[in-house]
Amino acid sequence: MKGVVTKSTGSWYTVFDENGGTIDCRLKGKFRIKGIKSTNPVAVGDAVTFEFEEGKETGVINKIIDRKNYIIRKSVNLSKQTHIIAANVDIAFLLVTIDNPPTFTGFIDRFLATAEAYNITTVILFNKLDIYTDEELEKLAVLDAIYTDIGYKCIAISATKKVGVAEVKLLMKDKTTMFSGHSGVGKSTLINAIEPSLNLKTKEISKQHKQGMHTTTFAEMFHLSFGGFIIDTPGIKGFGVVDFEPNQITDYFPEFFRLKSECKFNNCLHINEPKCAIKEAVENGEIAYSRYTSYLQMVEGDEEHYRTDIYG
Numbered sequence: 001m002k003g004v005v006t007k008s009t010g011s012w013y014t015v016f017d018e019n020g021g022t023i024d025c026r027l028k029g030k031f032r033i034k035g036i037k038s039t040n041p042v043a044v045g046d047a048v049t050f051e052f053e054e055g056k057e058t059g060v061i062n063k064i065i066d067r068k069n070y071i072i073r074k075s076v077n078l079s080k081q082t083h084i085i086a087a088n089v090d091i092a093f094l095l096v097t098i099d100n101p102p103t104f105t106g107f108i109d110r111f112l113a114t115a116e117a118y119n120i121t122t123v124i125l126f127n128k129l130d131i132y133t134d135e136e137l138e139k140l141a142v143l144d145a146i147y148t149d150i151g152y153k154c155i156a157i158s159a160t161k162k163v164g165v166a167e168v169k170l171l172m173k174d175k176t177t178m179f180s181g182h183s184g185v186g187k188s189t190l191i192n193a194i195e196p197s198l199n200l201k202t203k204e205i206s207k208q209h210k211q212g213m214h215t216t217t218f219a220e221m222f223h224l225s226f227g228g229f230i231i232d233t234p235g236i237k238g239f240g241v242v243d244f245e246p247n248q249i250t251d252y253f254p255e256f257f258r259l260k261s262e263c264k265f266n267n268c269l270h271i272n273e274p275k276c277a278i279k280e281a282v283e284n285g286e287i288a289y290s291r292y293t294s295y296l297q298m299v300e301g302d303e304e305h306y307r308t309d310i311y312g
Contacts, residue, residue, distance in 0.1 A: 002065070005046045006221040013042055013061060015050055016221075025050050025059040043070060044219040044231055045087040045176060069118045071178070073110075074241060086178045086219060086231045091171060092122045095181035095190065096143070098136045100128060103182055105143070109294035110241055111180065112152070113252035117244070123153045123171060127186045130158040146288045150255045159190035169194050174227040183235025191222070191232055198222055200232065246299045250278070253295055255287055269299060 006022070007014035013025045027042060042048065047065040052058070070087040086092075094111050096103040108124070115122040124147055126140050144154045153171075157164030171177075172194070179187040188200040219233045246269060250256045260268065262277035270278040270292075281287040 001051065001059075002047065002049055004221070005042055005044050005048060005061075007218060008040060008042065008044050009218050010040070015048060015059065015061070016223075023050070023052075023057070023059045025061045028060045028062045040084055043084040043087045044221050045070075045089060045178075047088065069120050071114060071118055071120055071180075073114065085180065085233055088176060089120050089178045089231070090175035091177045092120050093125050093168070093177060093179050094122055095125050095127050095179060095185040095187055097128050097182070097185045098126070098132055098140050098143075100131065101182050101184045103185065105290040106294050106297060107182070108147075109253075109291060110298065113244070113249065113298065114241055116252040116254065117248075123155065123168075125164075125168065125190070126154065126156045127159055127190065129156050129163055130161045146291070150291075157190070159186045159193050162193050165190070165193045169226065172224065172226075172228055172230065176221075176229045176231070178231040178233060180233050181235065185235070187232060187235070191230060195222070195224055195230070197225065241298060244298065249295060249298050253291065255281075255291070256295065259287075271296065271299070 001017055003015035003017040003023070005013050006016045011026065013027075015023050015025050017023055025048075042061060042064060046067065048061045049063040049065065050059040050061045053060055067087045069089060071085045071089060071092060072082055073085060074082050092111075092115055094108065096108060112122055126144060129140075132140065140156065144156065148154050155164050155167055157168065159165065168190070179191065181187060191198060192200055219231060221229050221231045223229055244252070247267060250260050250270065256270070256278050259277045259281055260270075263270070263273070264275035265273055268276055268278075270276050278287065278292075282289060282292045
């Protein structure tokens with residue numbers, strides 16, 4: 001039988017089958033996907049084939065149908081471990097908050113570069129519009145301008161006040177979409193605003209650390225009443241990129257990619273080389289300094305400073 005994985009708890013998977021039912025499944029033996037070393041070989045969003053266990057109501061997954069795409073990250077603390085967040089995604093929504101908790105550009109840019117590498121369309125949602133000071137709203141406007149100029153769709157929203165929610169909902173219709181971001185940025189609150197019947201748990205921000213407390217423990221996919229599916233993912237602190245060669249990273253920054261042919265050297269890394277079109281664009285203010293700093297950190301393999309605010 002065929003189905004789609006809608007929940008993963010590490011050892012068991014909930015599969016939504018062709019008949020509209022759900023079956024708890026496990027993996028058959030040592031399940032590995034060629035070329036991917038991951039903590040979770042099967043991810044939410046995967047289309048799979050499975051068979052029922054003899055005399056039981058549970059199933060065994062025996063094959064993953066080829067993925068259209070997937071989004072993967074490397075754990076900052078466990079550098080050799082990778083984790084597939086979701087598979088077969090039409091749109092990834094990255095929720096960003098200026099404060100409570102702060103989302104820094106290094107994190108945003110790592111997420112966007114990974115989505116570019118795996119051909120996933122990303123929309124940036126600047127949440128908590130209703131609680132910001134004038135200074136924070138100015139910072140939001142600057143970030144909005146940076147990413148809009150690159151070509152990313154950005155929407156300023158308030159999940160609690162339902163500002164901008166209708167526009168997000170329109171983009172989600174009949175698509176498989178994913179919400180990602182730090183703990184506390186409002187993923188579950190936004191999903192509840194979009195589809196109140198799901199009634200997902202939400203928690204307050206820790207005032208001491210300005211960080212969210214995990215309410216979503218495992219990635220889970222939900223059917224939307226207006227068509228399509230939403231994948232809610234656990235909040236993530238860091239976003240380590242996986243298997244990026246330094247000379248590839250330019251290709252995952254769209255505004256760099258557009259200019260790289262104008263560099264003097266074909267193998268230009270845009271660091272110390274003369275007559276570099278990208279460095280000139282940074283100096284001229286055509287490329288945001290924060291983006292260039294993120295690029296340098298990724299080229300140098302610096303996974304320690306993703307929480308540093310390099311906005312400026």
